[in-house]
Amino acid sequence: MADLDWGAAVDTQEQTLTSQINRIAIDKNRSPSKSPSAPSQNAATKEDSALLRKLIHSKLVSTKADLEVLQKDPNSPLYSVKSFEALNLKKELLDGIYSMGYNTPSKIQETALPVLLADPPVNMIAQSQSGTGKTAAFVLTMLSRVDTNQPYPQCLCIAPTYELALQIGKNVEDMGKFMKDLQIIYAVRGERLDRGTKLNGHLIIGTPGTVCDWALKLRFFDLKKINVFVLDEADVMIATQGHQDQSIRIQRGLRKDCQMLLFSATYEEEVMRFAQAVIPNNPIVIRLRREEQSLDNIKQYFIECADAEGKFQALSNIYGSISIGQSMIFCATRRTAAWLAEKMTKEGHAVGLLSGDLSIEQRAAIINRFKDAKEKVLITTNVTARGIDVEQVTVVVNFDLPLTQDHKPDFETYLHRIGRTGRFGKKGLAINMVDSRQSFATLKAIEKYFGRKVEKLDAEDMEEVEKIGS
Ligand SMILES: Nc1ncnc2c1ncn2[C@@H]1O[C@H](COP(=O)(O)OP(=O)(O)OP(=O)(O)O)[C@@H](O)[C@H]1O
Numbered sequence: 001m002a003d004l005d006w007g008a009a010v011d012t013q014e015q016t017l018t019s020q021i022n023r024i025a026i027d028k029n030r031s032p033s034k035s036p037s038a039p040s041q042n043a044a045t046k047e048d049s050a051l052l053r054k055l056i057h058s059k060l061v062s063t064k065a066d067l068e069v070l071q072k073d074p075n076s077p078l079y080s081v082k083s084f085e086a087l088n089l090k091k092e093l094l095d096g097i098y099s100m101g102y103n104t105p106s107k108i109q110e111t112a113l114p115v116l117l118a119d120p121p122v123n124m125i126a127q128s129q130s131g132t133g134k135t136a137a138f139v140l141t142m143l144s145r146v147d148t149n150q151p152y153p154q155c156l157c158i159a160p161t162y163e164l165a166l167q168i169g170k171n172v173e174d175m176g177k178f179m180k181d182l183q184i185i186y187a188v189r190g191e192r193l194d195r196g197t198k199l200n201g202h203l204i205i206g207t208p209g210t211v212c213d214w215a216l217k218l219r220f221f222d223l224k225k226i227n228v229f230v231l232d233e234a235d236v237m238i239a240t241q242g243h244q245d246q247s248i249r250i251q252r253g254l255r256k257d258c259q260m261l262l263f264s265a266t267y268e269e270e271v272m273r274f275a276q277a278v279i280p281n282n283p284i285v286i287r288l289r290r291e292e293q294s295l296d297n298i299k300q301y302f303i304e305c306a307d308a309e310g311k312f313q314a315l316s317n318i319y320g321s322i323s324i325g326q327s328m329i330f331c332a333t334r335r336t337a338a339w340l341a342e343k344m345t346k347e348g349h350a351v352g353l354l355s356g357d358l359s360i361e362q363r364a365a366i367i368n369r370f371k372d373a374k375e376k377v378l379i380t381t382n383v384t385a386r387g388i389d390v391e392q393v394t395v396v397v398n399f400d401l402p403l404t405q406d407h408k409p410d411f412e413t414y415l416h417r418i419g420r421t422g423r424f425g426k427k428g429l430a431i432n433m434v435d436s437r438q439s440f441a442t443l444k445a446i447e448k449y450f451g452r453k454v455e456k457l458d459a460e461d462m463e464e465v466e467k468i469g470s
Pocket residue numbers: 050053054057058059060061101102103104105106109128129130131132133134135136137264265
């Protein structure tokens with residue numbers, strides 16, 4: 001394609017823009033007003049992705065991978081539970097869980113929950129990919145240990161951003177909705193309290209900076225009275241040096257026998273070093289490996305077109321001929337994505353455009369609409385959608401094939417876009433648009449790399465098009 005260099009430049013620009021987005025409240029009614037903060041550039045992208053990933057997972061991410069226990073506490077034998085009843089929870093908590101539609105514990109919850117709820121409490125470091133049920137596990141732990149008759153904060157949870165803290169708070173509110181007297185406090189920027197205030201709520205959720213100020217400088221609550229301390233999104237947290245220091249200062253103020261828990265979606269050496277520094281006393285370390293993605297069960301096609309307009313026409317034929325559930329269309333540049341979104345909308349499709357020039361609040365709204373199936377098509381660039389798995393998507397269109405920064409075929413991204421986890425996972429359909437010698441060569445390279453044929457499809461041939469949908 002002629003605009004490749006230009007495309008790469010736009011994507012670089014997009015990456016920079018994305019990283020400069022200020023933090024904006026997602027639900028202004030829910031919580032205190034907020035002044036924007038200016039986190040480091042790297043951190044911003046990670047934080048944004050963490051939030052979008054969290055939002056897209058309205059359901060558990062299914063996994064067949066086995067849980068590994070990397071470090072055990074010899075004094076507390078590990079076992080797993082297959083039901084929430086087996087955990088001897090308070091009735092109102094069990095009611096809360098069922099009201100959220102949880103029937104059985106997820107893979108990580110099966111093993112983590114018996115340890116998390118054991119007495120005497122044990123510290124834990126747990127890693128598993130986004131959407132596998134970590135938040136629910138630690139929220140349940142905090143709620144099962146809170147005593148609403150005691151008018152002071154007993155559980156403390158810190159997360160890297162205001163929005164992530166709110167998402168956790170939403171979980172606490174949902175799961176704790178039958179605990180009548182439960183009071184949740186948000187310790188986030190913009191929430192102002194008078195000097196001398198003594199907090200009498202039970203559970204604090206906040207960001208490291210504000211929690212540090214409230215606990216150590218303003219003494220709004222007593223860290224020594226905290227029984228459960230949770231550090232969530234540790235991999236995002238470490239991207240900001242200040243957050244690491246603040247987390248360690250908070251942790252040092254806690255009692256030695258306070259239960260300390262750390263959760264992370266990824267497992268890198270740096271994260272684990274931080275985890276071991278902040279979670280003392282021989283914690284149990286558990287890990288749920290991410291399942292490999294594969295192209296099994298994916299039907300792959302390519303369509304030859306003359307140019308971008310031709311690609312649009314071909315797409316239009318396909319969407320008009322077969323019934324497609326939810327689909328994602330990847331474009332190389334923001335400009336192509338916006339152009340295509342406009343054309344498809346004019347044709348009457350309900351289309352969402354996820355683009356890096358939008359604020360995180362706007363992107364979150366688009367993700368939520370797509371998650372709720374208000375839009376069936378999500379058009380995006382790779383930069384914006386990186387790392388976001390959308391399980392419900394059955395058709396993926398590469399309007400432009402993925403290329404690396406130096407314009408080589410990007411196999412990893414290709415696999416990530418269209419691959420599925422689990423050999424017996426859902427069936428999928430991938431449609432690749434080709435409009436130049438170079439994009440054809442990219443397609444051939446992809447075919448060779450994965451050792452799988454990508455069938456040619458004639459988008460004008462209705463009968464053929466209808467066949468792929470069946
Ligand atoms: N046992 C369960 N049964 C059914 N659904 C569940 C269960 N546990 C969690 N969920 C749901 O699955 C989704 C993902 O769970 P959760 O947010 O706890 O994952 P997570 O691992 O914390 O993800 P992230 O790393 O993005 O924070 C949520 O919509 C949650 O409500």
